[in-house]
Structures are given as C-alpha cells and as structure tokens.
Amino acid sequence: MEVVLDRGPAVRLSLFDLGLACCAVEFVAATLDQEAFAAVGDEAAGLEEANVLVVSGTLTDVTAPAVIAAYAAMPEPRWVMSFGACANTGGPYWDSYAVTKGVDQLLPVDVYVPGCPPRPEALLLALKELQQR
Numbered sequence: 001m002e003v004v005l006d007r008g009p010a011v012r013l014s015l016f017d018l019g020l021a022c023c024a025v026e027f028v029a030a031t032l033d034q035e036a037f038a039a040v041g042d043e044a045a046g047l048e049e050a051n052v053l054v055v056s057g058t059l060t061d062v063t064a065p066a067v068i069a070a071y072a073a074m075p076e077p078r079w080v081m082s083f084g085a086c087a088n089t090g091g092p093y094w095d096s097y098a099v100t101k102g103v104d105q106l107l108p109v110d111v112y113v114p115g116c117p118p119r120p121e122a123l124l125l126a127l128k129e130l131q132q133r
Contacts, residue, residue, distance in 0.1 A: 013051060013052050013079075013127065013130060013131075014049055014050045014051055014052065015050060015052045015054050015081075016046070016047050016050035016052070016053055016054065016070070016074070017054040017056055017083075018053065018054065018055050018056065018057075018067060018070060019056050019057055020055065020056065020057030020058055020059055020060075020063060020086075020087070021056075021057030021058040021086060022057060022084075022117055023056035023057045023083050023084030023086065023087065023117045023118065024056045024057050025117070026056070026083075026084070026115075026117040026118055026119070026120055026123075027054060027056045027083060027123065029120045030120030030121075030122075030123040030124070031123075047070060047073050047074060048073060048074070048075065049075070050074055050078075051074065051075065051077060051078050051079065052078070052079045052080075052081055052130065053070060053071055053074060053078065053079070053080050053081070053107075054081045054083050055067060055080065055081070055082055055083060055087045055103045055107075056083035056084055056087055057084065057086055057087060058086040058087075058090070058091065058093055058099060059086065059087060059090075059099070059100040059102070059103055059106075060098050060099055060100060061098055061099070061100055062098065064100050064106055067103065067106060067107070068106055068107065071107050079110040079111070079130055079133075080103065080107050080108060080109045080110055080111075081109070081110065081111050081112075081113060081126055081130070082102065082103045082104065082109045082111070082112045082113065083113045083118060083122075083123070083126070084113065084114075084115055084116060084117050084118050085114065085115065085116040086099075086116075087102065087103050088102050088103075088104075088112050088113075088114065089101060089102045090102060091116055092116070110130060110133070111126045111129050111130055113125075113126045
C-alpha cells in the first residue's frame, strides 16, 4: 500500500506486510477497503521499494532471521510497524519456548498497533501516527 501524505512536501509511505499469522488477515481486510483508503494511497511496493515494514502475527525464533533480512533489504528511511498483540509481545503465545516476545526484540519499532487482532481502522490510525513523525 502506498500512502501520500497531505502535509508539506509529498512523502510516500509504502507498506510491505510480513503476514506471519492471523493478524495478517486483518491487514489484508484493511487494505481491501477501497473507500477508506482512497484518500491515503494505493496498493503497491515490493520489499526493495517499501519504507514501512509491517510485522503482523506471531513471530517465532525460527522466522526471526527472515524478518531481520527483510528489514535489511529495505531502503532508508525505513520504519517498522508492529501490528497486533503477537507482534507486539508474543500475544497469547508469549510463554512458548519458540515465540519471540515481540518484534522489538529484533528491530527498532516505530509504531505499535494493539489488538488481537487489531481492527482494520487501527492500521489507518497507525499510518497517521507515522505521518506525524
């Protein structure tokens, strides 16, 4: 999803979603609502073009190296959005030996979206928060 900000010079936020579990479904639901997102952007961007990495779902110790590699492949400036309880803290699986206790254990997170799963509107609010930065 590509987002055009309406303040000051045009800044484009291009999102790349690492959909690791159920929160990825809510991310897709949010991006499919054409009316709600018509003002902020269009779907686009591969990993090499994206500047916002959205981590949605349960992050495990096995998938952690791939998440780090995806972040490293993104151009600067880049931001990380942690989308959902599992990405934020491990969610209901926090006590599993295989679950990473939040993406912030691996990468610098710029915005957290709470919820299990977050409502699609939460994505828009998180984008507005990034917009203010």
